[in-house]
Amino acid sequence: MLKDITLGQYYPAESCIHRLDPRIKLLAMTLYIVIVFLAQSLYMFIPLAAFVTAAILLSKVPISYMLKSLKPLKWILVFMFLLNLFLTKSGTEILSFWIIKLTTGGIYKAFFISIRLVFLVLGTSLLTLTTTPILLTDGIERIFSPLKVIKFPAHELAMIMTIALRFVPTLLEEADKIMKAQISRGAQIDTGSVFKRVKAMIPILIPLLVGSFRRADELAMAMESRCYHGGEGRTKMRVMKLTLGDGICTLIMISLLAIMIILPQIFPMLAIMP
Secondary structure: OHHHOOOOOOOOOOOOOOOOOHHHHHHHHHHHHHHHHHOOOHHHHHHHHHHHHHHHHHHOOOHHHHHHOOHHHHHHHHHHHHHHHHHOOOOOEEEEEOOEEEEHHHHHHHHHHHHHHHHHHHHHHHHHHOOOHHHHHHHHHHHHHHHHHHOOOHHHHHHHHHHHHHHHHHHHHHHHHHHHHHHHOOOOOOOOOHHHHHHHOHHHHHHHHHHHHHHHHHHHHHHHHOOOEOEOOOOOOOOOOOOHHHHHHHHHHHHHHHHHHHHHHHOHHHHOOO
């Protein structure tokens, strides 16, 4: 299961999505999240699905690799689905048993919330899969650089976020090694009751926590030995320049945002949920 987590991982490929400026990618991702929450019905996900499918195909990231990002969330998806299925009382009642009531509105909202979560995960995964941590750092720093006027630590914030993102796959790999080592010693991790499984995770979490502090200490020493003192006086090896592809990406995102805003105004039934 740990190998299925794609957060923080980079998939190398030659595509127009990979070549986009990281600043444009971050701004596009912000617009994408807004667009996802603007969708008020299942019908509104149709143009969004077309956009996400086209973006995945253009990025040349295998669809099976993208679907891996959803696998760790399967229990969250199931929980959200059941929660909305039985707690939503709107619409026509289909089934009633004791305190459980199943309605058309509950079914509709359960699918709606689950699909919204799927789109959010796919979009954010595409950002990290097509952008290296170094480029993400530069992009975040450039976006927040105007705030340096008010002494906002743009470089330090970007560095912290990127280090945290970069160490996600590293810690997952270390956790996987620890789990395999414990299983080889006879530990029962995937069997037994819920309480036994939680108790079996303690011998994994403790060495993982110790390893995390060790890695953090080694990273701090490495940065100090290289005379790292923040972003003051630092230069960039790569100079960011906006290209035609960045302009096209921006226009596409603005157009998609306009479509999601205008469509419910023209066709009010698209924004109606049972």
